[in-house]
Amino acid sequence: MTKVFKAPVAWADHSIKIALIGCGGTGSSMVDELFRMHALLVRLGHPGLDVTAWDGDTVSESNVGRQRFWPCDVGWNKASLLISRLNSFGDTNWKSMDHDLDSEACKSLRVDLIVTCVDSAKVRVMVGDIGRASRPGETLWLDTGNDSNSGQVILGHWSKSNSVDDEQTLRLPNVLDLYPSLRQQPDDTTASCSTEQSITRQDFGINQRVAGEASGLLWRLVRYGEIDRHGSFIYQRTGEVVPLSISEKLWQSFAA
DSSP states (O other), X not given: OOOOEEOOGGGGXXXXXXXXXXXXXXXXXXXXXXHHHHHHHHHTTOOOEEEEEEOOOBOXXXXXXXXXXXXXXXXXXXXXXXXXXXXXXXXXXXXXXSSOOOHXXXXXXXXXXXXXXXXXXXXXXXXXXHHHHSOOOOOEEEEEEEOSSEEEEEEEESSSOSOSSOTXXXXXXXXXXXXXXXXXXXXXXXXXXXXXXXXHHSOTTHHHHHHHHHHHHHHHHHHHSEESEEEEEEETTTTEEEEEEOOHHHHHHHTO
């Protein structure tokens, strides 16, 4: 039976603090999506979003076109560049970190939502394990991932339990809960040195579609206060998008 998940109460009238981890293929599109959402929320009377973006990578020539960068951006840090543009022209006061998120920084996060847009299984496991060891809370974790022509979006709780006082409150499993095999998945450390290599690994459009699904899910949660799915599976070749329903029976099938 599909259930409904309601947004944390504080999200209704407080600025939503977001840590965006990764500003590459999906992450650079996600920055745009979050800004558009912020602008709409502010116009609707909501305080909007307060984003801090993390990425230690610099723009390469092979990023231009596939990611949201221009030829003049080559050599600049991705997070700093994207955020400084928005702050300059979008009336925001968002922050950027020109280095990758490490375990110490992850442990000190005090945010409402973590958004991971990274290729690294190691980073996902680090984020997930630190969340499991953290105190109970309502922080959510929105993970995005993709290969060349397909992707997934999964929203779950960061900590192992979301409430000290109410154990019956619905807890959404996160990507590490559903895919514990991430612990055995090696990271692909091969850099794409050309545009041809880049689009072979991740075809044009898949990053934007994943970011669009992620932001659409987040929009429904913030704007309407509830969702009846907590993720999606995107198949670009066939045009299919399969929802991840809020269902204990479905969650159990992941471990089967």
